[in-house]
Amino acid sequence: MALWKDSTTGSAPASNPTALGAATPQPREPEKTNVAPLSPEMTRRPAPRHEMKESVISSDLTIEGKISGSGHVRIGGRFKGDVQVDGNVSLDAGARLEGHVKASIVSVAGELIGNIENAKRVELLETGVINGDVKAGQLTVAAGSRMRGQVEFGYEGEGRAKAESKTFGNA
Numbered sequence: 408m409a410l411w412k413d414s415t416t417g418s419a420p421a422s423n424p425t426a427l428g429a430a431t432p433q434p435r436e437p438e439k440t441n442v443a444p445l446s447p448e449m450t451r452r453p454a455p456r457h458e459m460k461e462s463v464i465s466s467d468l469t470i471e472g473k474i475s476g477s478g479h480v481r482i483g484g485r486f487k488g489d490v491q492v493d494g495n496v497s498l499d500a501g502a503r504l505e506g507h508v509k510a511s512i513v514s515v516a517g518e519l520i521g522n523i524e525n526a527k528r529v530e531l532l533e534t535g536v537i538n539g540d541v542k543a544g545q546l547t548v549a550a551g552s553r554m555r556g557q558v559e560f561g562y563e564g565e566g567r568a569k570a571e572s573k574t575f576g577n578a
Contacts, residue, residue: 446546457495466501480510482517489521500534513543515552529560 461479464470468484479494487505488558490496495512500503504518509524515535522539523529533551546560 461494464502466499498535500532507539 417574421472424547433525459478461481462474462478464482464484464486466483469486470484471487472490473488474486474487476482477493479497480490480492480502481497481499482504483499483501489508490504491507491509494510495514496508497514497516498519500516503505503520504517504548505520507521507524508526512530513523513526513530514530515537516532516537517534518536519537523541523543526543527540528545528547529541530547531537531549531552535549535551535552535554537554538556540556540558541554542559542562544560544562546553546558551562
């Protein structure tokens with residue numbers, strides 16, 4: 408008994424089983440699907456670092472705590488606590504963050520009350536307000552933004568500053 412309909416049935420006599428293909432099993436072709444097969448090469452490859460996930464605190468939320476880890480963070484509401492991530496931090500217009508920030512790129516369009524430490528780049532957008540100190544490799548300040556605090560930029564971080572102070576100390 409066959410589990411599939413054979414299109415050649417009825418054309419060959421029933422006394423000849425080889426004409427129907429019943430006596431000699433034929434290899435089946437793999438089913439064609441639109442799903443790619445899983446291969447060991449694809450499963451072992453780590454995700455590229457530039458494809459970090461973004462966590463969002465929406466505009467109608469107020470959260471108190473601490474954020475740390477890898478990935479990007481976008482704050483649209485209010486957050487009270489420190490933020491330390493290996494990705495980027497974006498503070499939307501109308502948002503408020505009270506705490507220290509340590510991230511690669513910090514973009515401020517809302518209000519930040521706290522310090523930004525060792526960022527590669529800080530962007531203070533025209534609706535942005537920073538009340539705190541900023542230490543960054545690059546600083547971009549848009550017209551209309553406000554800031555109160557001390558700023559250090561153009562340095563690559565603590566490693567370079569320590570190396571330069573040792574060089575000057577030996578001279």
